Amino acid sequence: MKLVTAVIKPHKWEEVREALAAAGVAGMTVTEASGYGQQKGHTEVYRGAEYDVSLVPKIRLEVVVDDADVDSVVSTITGSAQTGKIGDGKVWVIPVDSVVRVRTGETDEAAL
Amino acid sequence: MKLVTAVIKPHKWEEVREALAAAGVAGMTVTEASGYGQQKGHTEVYRGAEYDVSLVPKIRLEVVVDDADVDSVVSTITGSAQTGKIGDGKVWVIPVDSVVRVRTGETDEAAL
Amino acid sequence: MKLVTAVIKPHKWEEVREALAAAGVAGMTVTEASGYGQQKGHTEVYRGAEYDVSLVPKIRLEVVVDDADVDSVVSTITGSAQTGKIGDGKVWVIPVDSVVRVRTGETDEAAL
Ligand SMILES: Nc1ncnc2c1ncn2[C@@H]1O[C@H](COP(=O)(O)OP(=O)(O)OP(=O)(O)O)[C@@H](O)[C@H]1O
Ligand SMILES: Nc1ncnc2c1ncn2[C@@H]1O[C@H](COP(=O)(O)OP(=O)(O)OP(=O)(O)O)[C@@H](O)[C@H]1O
Ligand SMILES: Nc1ncnc2c1ncn2[C@@H]1O[C@H](COP(=O)(O)OP(=O)(O)OP(=O)(O)O)[C@@H](O)[C@H]1O
Ligand SMILES: [Mg+2]
Ligand SMILES: [Mg+2]
Ligand SMILES: [Mg+2]
Numbered sequence: 030m031k032l033v034t035a036v037i038k039p040h041k042w043e044e045v046r047e048a049l050a051a052a053g054v055a056g057m058t059v060t061e062a063s064g065y066g067q068q069k070g071h072t073e074v075y076r077g078a079e080y081d082v083s084l085v086p087k088i089r090l091e092v093v094v095d096d097a098d099v100d101s102v103v104s105t106i107t108g109s110a111q112t113g114k115i116g117d118g119k120v121w122v123i124p125v126d127s128v129v130r131v132r133t134g135e136t137d138e139a140a141l
Numbered sequence: 142m143k144l145v146t147a148v149i150k151p152h153k154w155e156e157v158r159e160a161l162a163a164a165g166v167a168g169m170t171v172t173e174a175s176g177y178g179q180q181k182g183h184t185e186v187y188r189g190a191e192y193d194v195s196l197v198p199k200i201r202l203e204v205v206v207d208d209a210d211v212d213s214v215v216s217t218i219t220g221s222a223q224t225g226k227i228g229d230g231k232v233w234v235i236p237v238d239s240v241v242r243v244r245t246g247e248t249d250e251a252a253l
Numbered sequence: 254m255k256l257v258t259a260v261i262k263p264h265k266w267e268e269v270r271e272a273l274a275a276a277g278v279a280g281m282t283v284t285e286a287s288g289y290g291q292q293k294g295h296t297e298v299y300r301g302a303e304y305d306v307s308l309v310p311k312i313r314l315e316v317v318v319d320d321a322d323v324d325s326v327v328s329t330i331t332g333s334a335q336t337g338k339i340g341d342g343k344v345w346v347i348p349v350d351s352v353v354r355v356r357t358g359e360t361d362e363a364a365l
């Protein structure tokens with residue numbers, strides 16, 4: 030299994046969520062975050078206000094998936110999160126050793 | 142070392158914390174999160190209100206542990222977080238290359 | 254690539270951010286968190302108030318970096334986050350399989 034983490038623009042969150050649901054993603058975890066990318070020294074506009082780049086609000090998504098689904102989950106996220114402007118986001122993939130569903134104790138692929 | 146991440150029901154947080162402390166877990170990091178699992182299309186009840194499943198509030202725990210402690214930490218979390226109802230949570234384990242305690246500069250097992 | 258996660262004292266965040274920028278770190282993600290370390294049973298002071306150690310507010314940083322930059326990023330964080338008092342923080346390093354820049358679709362080293 031793999032953990033796909035994506036940091037995206039907040040106003041794209043609904044679109045990403047719908048794209049992932051349409052792609053059959055069974056679960057995800059969402060946290061509010063902020064961050065900056067390579068536009069350091071420039072400003073990024075968020076809801077009409079200019080933010081110091083170190084403080085641009087972002088949504089951070091985590092999706093644990095089967096190895097076979099990584100590529101499609103990553104491209105679903107990048108496709109639906111993209112606006113073409115700086116600050117669109119970053120996605121990274123991390124290896125996962127094991128997964129458990131708390132309710133049932135099922136593990137690994139059966140826990141997804 | 143391994144990173145154990147758990148996403149649990151907020152009202153189980155105290156119980157999980159006490160179970161982990163009793164099991165000798167030396168530290169953890171907690172973030173507020175939200176998420177959905179496989180009950181998509183159904184609703185999950187949180188504090189008496191029905192939430193769109195994409196928005197159910199959760200607590201996200203991170204515990205960095207020695208390899209030898211992974212199984213007991215995971216089962217302590219699943220045992221204490223379980224209610225038997227949908228949405229009880231998900232736990233996943235990720236490999237960790239190295240750890241540092243900021244105060245002392247100690248590394249790896251000595252930093253836990 | 255590697256993911257460096259650091260959990261630090263909130264009042265050290267500005268210093269850490271400046272040290273990382275001076276070291277050429279191109280991006281990072283920040284979340285508000287809380288946590289406890291090994292001082293369990295003792296209390297840690299935050300802004301003049303004593304907190305139950307399970308609730309000390311922390312800042313959680315994530316930085317995805319090239320393998321070649323891991324050591325310098327970790328030592329930049331530990332150097333700038335350190336006060337010498339308990340609760341200074343913990344840093345851990347996790348392997349990353351792949352990275353994508355959402356705007357351009359660039360991958361891996363080119364996406365950093
Ligand atoms: N190296 C990194 N490590 C961790 N998080 C990052 C990193 N780079 C970017 N991020 C996160 O992703 C968010 C979006 O980054 P961003 O899209 O600005 O990346 P970028 O590389 O600067 O690309 P662009 O040139 O399109 O702006 C940032 O606000 C930050 O939260
Ligand atoms: N695949 C996943 N990736 C990341 N986070 C997940 C995933 N599945 C679930 N989660 C997180 O765990 C929380 C609890 O999930 P949940 O317990 O509903 O899992 P489930 O597989 O649907 O099991 P159940 O059938 O018991 O509801 C979700 O709200 C979400 O935050
Ligand atoms: N094992 C751990 N797993 C996950 N997060 C941890 C762990 N240990 C500490 N943390 C996080 O790092 C923060 C700071 O930890 P802290 O600096 O107190 O570590 P410590 O090992 O107790 O060192 P010190 O003796 O200097 O206090 C904690 O509040 C918690 O958020
Ligand atoms: Mg950018
Ligand atoms: Mg569910
Ligand atoms: Mg401590």
